[in-house]
Amino acid sequence: MKTFKSGGVHPPENKISQSAAIEVLPVPETVTIPISQHLGVPANPVVKKGDSVKAGQLIAKGEAFISANVHASVSGTVQKIDEVADSSGYRKKAIVIKVEGDEWEEGIDLSKDLVKDITLSPKEIVTRINEKGIVGMGGATFPSHVKMMVPEGKKADYLIINGVECEPYLTSDHRLMLEKAEEMLVGIRIQMRALGVEKAIIGIENNKPDAIEHIRSLLSDYPGISVEPLKVKYPQGAEKQLIKALLNREVPSGKLPIEVGCVVHNVGTSVAVYEAAQKNKPLVERVVTVTGKGLKSPSNFLVRIGTPVSALIEAAGGIPEDTGKLVNGGPMMGKALTDINTPVTKGTSGILLFPEQEAHRKPVHNCIRCGRCAGICPMGLEPYLLAVLAGNKKFEDCEDENIMDCMECGSCLYICPSGRPLLDQIRTGKSEVGKIMRARHK
Amino acid sequence: MFSIFARITTQESKTHDFFHSLTKQKQVNEITLISVISLGSLGTIAAIILYMVAQKFKVIEDPRIDIVEEKLPGANCGGCGYAGCRALAEEIVRKESLDGINCPPGGNEVMAEIATALGLETTEQEPTIAVVRCSGSKENAPPKVKYEGDMTCAFSHSLFSGEGGCPSGCLGYGDCVASCDFDAMYMNDVTGLPIVKENCVSCGACVKACPRNIIEIRKRGKKDRRIFVSCINVEKGGVARKNCKVACIGCGKCVKECKFDAIIFENNLAYIDFNKCTLCRKCPPVCPTNAIHELNFPPKKPRPENKTEPAKAE
Amino acid sequence: MNILTVSGSPHVYTEESVSKIMYGVVLSLIPAALVSFYFFGLAAIMVTITAVASCMFFEYIIQRYLIKGPVTIFDGSAVITGVLLAFIVPANLPLWMVVIGSLVSIGMAKMTFGGLGKNVFNPALVGRVFLMISFPVEMNMYPKPTSFSTQLTDIVTGPTPLAMVKEGVAQGEKVSDILPEIPEYANLLMGNMGGSVGEISAIAIILGGIYMLIKKYITWEIPAAYIGSVFVLAGILWLIDPTYYVDPFFHLITGGLMLGAIYMATDMVTSPMSRWGMIVYGIGCGFLTIVIRVFGAYPEGVAFAILIMNAFVPLINRGFKPKRFGEEVKNG
Structure with missing residues (x-):
């Protein structure tokens, strides 16, 4: 296999x-639809407070190349367009709709026929x-x-x-x-x-x-x-x-x-x-x-x-x-x-x-250099090394060790018997290296 | 078989015997002589090579660089904007002027010394200090969730808004304290906020270390007296207040109170311009959330409201 | 409802932990311990208990009073160091020397570097080498194996098979003349020979090694490269001149090779991280072992070989990186 x-x-x-x-x-009583549910540029709202919308109606348009349209998932009235806390607690713009009935935009086939x-x-x-x-x-x-x-x-x-x-x-x-x-x-x-x-x-x-x-x-x-x-x-x-x-x-x-x-x-x-x-x-x-x-x-x-x-x-x-x-x-x-x-x-x-x-999380111990993180990294990186380099702010060295190849799958943190926050530190390193690389391109 | 046993157990003493017999013999003088000559000549050859290399690769530098570097504090903090004290010294000598150059840890004294040494002129700079603009202590902004993982501000900032919920509040994991080379900061265990000590040289390392730009380099002020808004939250009043009791709610009362146009108000947040502020002490009492802090002033005539003790620099 | 916990992904973690691994390794040493208790009796038990107790004691003292940090003596690493140290000294070693060895192991080789995971050299081996240099006579008096001896001192002592061969060859005897004085290979495999407490029985150690392999406490690379390279090198020498050089099987089952290859060289802290690094490291250990055993002053070279290769580990880690995904493009 x-x-x-x-x-x-x-x-x-x-x-x-x-x-x-x-x-x-x-359908719930209200829905909160963030205008950025995708990777890339957030969509621009095309409705305003008080508008009544139907399910399936475009409410925010993704205008950039890497962006995506956002549609109303319910029918009702736009209660507000405001900053709403997302899963990380940071506030992002979202469209809040108060649900009234379940009316769909015309032209949408809701039947189950294949x-x-x-x-x-x-x-x-x-x-x-x-x-x-x-x-x-x-x-x-x-x-x-x-x-x-x-x-x-x-x-x-x-x-x-x-x-x-x-x-x-x-x-x-x-x-x-x-x-x-x-x-x-x-x-x-x-x-x-x-x-x-x-x-x-x-x-x-x-x-x-x-x-x-x-x-x-x-x-x-x-x-x-x-x-x-x-x-x-x-x-x-x-x-x-x-x-x-x-x-x-x-x-x-x-x-x-x-x-x-x-x-x-x-x-x-x-x-x-x-x-x-x-x-x-x-x-x-x-x-x-x-x-x-x-x-x-x-x-x-x-x-x-x-x-x-x-x-x-x-x-x-x-x-x-x-x-x-x-x-x-x-x-x-x-x-x-x-x-x-x-x-x-x-x-x-x-x-x-x-x-x-x-x-x-598991209690954190010293790294015992068991090498399991390096053994299981699907990208062939050395998480223990990247984590130490990032923790010591040696971001140039992180780049040399290909930190940007990391896809943050979390296998290293999963496997670590010492419970070390490997991926946390690698993520910090990645964001810093990303900054360095962008600065270089400018 | 027993013979072998005996041989083995005495193996170690045999080696001893060998050295022993060696010392007894006359060879000892010969060996000493050979070692002295060979090592001596080796040393001489190495010395000659080193001398030649040193001559060949000699770098001629402006001797003034050394003079300037000697005067600098030597902390290599980078507060001047250069890679270290040596780099600053090179820059000063190259430019032959002290315009726009300031050594924050050295202060005016050092700059004056350099100026006299090089025959240049320098302008007096007002002493500055790092100021932590957040009072979201564990009491004022009680934790709503518990964070686990890498205990650095850099990572937790990228992960979520923080235990207290304020997206601009102090996370309390001490990246700033770790970045301080002058032992001028520590974490207050009770409030979970960093505290800047008076020996701060305003090198700016903590400003860079803080992922939320909470720390600002401000004027030290006469007799170390300072007034500042201890909040940088730009959320609307109600939202900010929900997370933190002492957030700036953007009511604008202080702006009206200030007669010197020193308070800038934008994005639901007041900011006191330390160049314009005259330390008149009019604004702190009007702040409904006690977000404006005054430091090192003599106690005022008792006020009706009980102002929370500023958790900032002592 | 409780206060929610927030942390970066992932949110599930392996059941494995440092102390589980450490005690797992201790568990895998039980067969070797039983064999040595059988052959060396009470003396072996005393040495082992002393070493473990004093290692834990010194770690406690150092962590509590010198470093003033958290005390981690129950994470199992001190226990392992103690057991391994006991396993590589003679069973009749005076107990105060064992205590000194433990102090060197824990104090010098481990805690000075910053404790668990930060040491460069295998602590138990450092302790052994220290004892070997400081007390050469006591460290070269190996008790002869008996069954369930309760004697602690005045045991009949004798050389290890390796020392017999080395000494004999040095005296100009032929290998074929010396070998009859040494127990049969089957006996050697079982552990019926002179040697350190835990190193004698190749079979027991291999059993423990298999357990560790199954549990993934070790990987196959280092033991295989080590044992393999010893076998090949010894084999080459033996083919060149069987009168001077003893056959490769003899090298494998005598001395501390098995213990060294399976327990010492594979020590996670002091071995390389990547697969090819481990193989290079194992071959290096094997090469040095044979060089020291055959050409060096000591009959046994495992301890020195591993310590020397320990010093090269950072270099090996730099030189032998794991293969990166997407490094070389090959489309199949």
Whole structure:
């Protein structure tokens, strides 16, 4: 079975919500939609306070190249456009909508019928993806239309669909592959047409045999698509590791996957692409896993963007008494929440609740130079060294040691027996090195 | 077999014997002589090589650089903007003027000394000091979450808004204290805020170290008296106040009170311009949140409100 | 609800910890300890207990009163240093010397560098070498193995097989003449020979090594490179002249090679980080061991070889980096 060769860890999978079918979460009373839910330049609001909006209506326009449109996920009145604390506690601009009814913008097909025929031309597909505000749903939230535009002089020959879901706990992609497999496959065909590639591979880790089976049984209708089971290993869902695992191609340091002829999209993105292209539906809802060991009923919800996290937890049985940490995303790369009322965004793949005894870092000891961090670093870096250099503010040396190759997968901090804050220090180093590099370019 | 045992146990003493017998013999004189000659000649050759190399690679420098460097404090703090004291000395000698050059730790005395040594002129600079513009102590801005991980301000600033919730408040992990080369700062364990001691030379290292630009170099003031707004939060009043009891809420009362146009008000935040401030002490009493601090003034006639003791420089 | 904790990702951590690893290593030393208790009896037990106790004691004293920092004597690292130190001295070594060795190990080789993880040299080996140089007579009097001896002193002593060979060859005897005086290889494997407390039984040590490999406390690179290079080098010498040079198997199962290769050279703190670095380090250790054993003044070279290679570790770490992802472009 295929996997990437060097590095990687295998944290306990804890996929406790994997058999919970996707439930549609009721529309909340108010939604808070940040104008920056994607990587890149924030979108500009095109509505103002007091406007009434319909679900699916454009409310903020992404005008820069790397930006994405934002749509109303509910119908109602714009209560305010204000700075609202995001998951990190910093205040960012967001549009708050008071929900009234559930009316959708015209032209959006809300029926569940599968539309298989692809009528749009490649160019139209990219435009549609741009218009409908689709971003990478795996968590990185990179605007998808940018990925669809192959730079001049480069040629893509493979579309790779990331169904790995290597993060422990999370099951939203798994459920999507089981429940919306056909939509996803049509979405993949659309993306293949847009990119002009003949082959697409869906990489799925073999801890989801039902998903592999299910998709394989449908493949006969979708030429060019194949499914590849992968050995369970974190971080296989990282673009570069996934390409390495599937095709044994190595994306050069500092380059994008297109360098080796690949474009990588998430399964959630493929479903969103299907909805945008075939149903004219913008990205206004997504599947979110709400899980945790103390939670009454770990679930997968189809949630409108902007719904407060507290509503999701309430629907999953309420917040357990001894909750010590809330995480937005997976346990390896997710962000800890400072407030339970932060909204769900396009990149929220899961909400994780950790009981108090699992909420804390391990006590920090001296580095015993066991070398495990260097052994498991999927990028072949030496985290112990980078952390020491960054901690001592030797940022030039950090750069020489290729600190910028680090993708912050967190394997080093996971594996460290001394509980050292390796990734924390590396992140500081990365941001400082980034500053130095930008200053040099000016 | 026993013979081997015996041989082994005496192995060590045998080596001893060897050296012993050596010293007994006449060879000793010969050996001494050889070592003296060989080591002596080796040393001579090395000395000649070193001398030649030193001559060949001799760097001719302006002797004044050494003079200037001697006068500088030698802390290499970088407060002057140059890479160290030597770099500053080179720059002064190269420019042959002291315009725009200031050695914060040395102060006016050092600058005057350099000026006389080089026959240049220097302008008196007002002494300055680092000021921490945040009073978000654990009591004033109670922690809402608990932070764990790398205990540096740099990282926690990039991660979240801080335990107290204020996005511009002091994080309290002491990057500034760690950056201070002059032992002029320490963390107050009770408030969780840094404190600048009077021996601060205003080199500016802490200003650079603070990811939130809380620390500012301000005029020391006559008799070390200073008045400043101890908050840099630009959020709206209500929001700022929710996180911190002593935040500047942007009410603008101080601006109206000030007769010297010394208070600049923008982005919901008041800022006292230390060049214009006359230390008249009119503004601190009007601040509803006690965000304006006055330091080292004699106690005023008792005021009705009980002003919190400024947690800043003593 | 509790106050929420905020920290950078990741939010799950391995169950492994420093003390778990350390006590795991101690656990893996039990077979070797049992063998030595069997052959050297009470004396071996006394030496081991003394070494462990005094290592922990000195670490406590230094951390509590000299450094005035946190006391970490129960993290297991002092225990390991103690056990390993005991394992590489003769069982009949006077106990006060063991205490001095512990002081050197903990005080000089470990705490002066800043404690756990910061030492350059393996503490136990430093302690042993210190004792070897300071008390050469006592450190070269190895008790003869018996079964369950309760004697502490006046044990029959004799040389280790390595010393027998070395001395014999130096006296001009042929290897083939010396070997009959040495126990059978099977006996050597089991540990029935003169030697330090814990180094005698290759089998017990290999057992412990396998346990550590399974538990991932060590990786295969260093032991394999070390043992392999000793075998190859000794083999080459043996092929050149079997009358002077003893066969490679003899080198593997006698002396401290197994203990050194599996426990000392693999010490996490003082060994290289990257795979190729470890291999180079292991080969270096093997080369030096053979050079010292065959050509040097001492019959045993493991301790010196490892200490010398310890000094090269920072250099090896600089020179042998792990292969970076995306460093060389190859498309398959």
